[in-house]
Amino acid sequence: QGVVEGYNGTIFACGQTGSGKSFTMQGVADSASQKGTIPRAFEHIFESVQCAENTKFLLRASYLEIYNEDIRDLLGADTKQKPE
Numbered sequence: 001q002g003v004v005e006g007y008n009g010t011i012f013a014c015g016q017t018g019s020g021k022s023f024t025m026q027g028v029a030d031s032a033s034q035k036g037t038i039p040r041a042f043e044h045i046f047e048s049v050q051c052a053e054n055t056k057f058l059l060r061a062s063y064l065e066i067y068n069e070d071i072r073d074l075l076g077a078d079t080k081q082k083p084e
Contacts (some may be wrong), residue, residue, distance in 0.1 A: 001044075004049075011041075013025060025038050045059065061075070064083075
């Protein structure tokens with residue numbers, strides 16, 4: 001809810017390989033009960049934006065992976081390219 005009120009929001013998922021971080025963040029697209037954190041958060045934000053009157057919003061999102069000290073932008077056109 002703080003994001004809708006103008007605060008920056010961050011979700012930092014850290015853990016061992018295979019522990020379920022990606023599943024928790026993304027979930028299953030076709031299952032309402034197994035939606036991940038990202039789709040649920042986006043739903044909430046867009047519902048709140050639609051209900052707001054006389055207010056402008058700027059929404060920006062990034063989805064980064066840090067693995068072996070390399071950073072990848074998972075929303076970028078080329079996920080193999082390292083961000084500057």
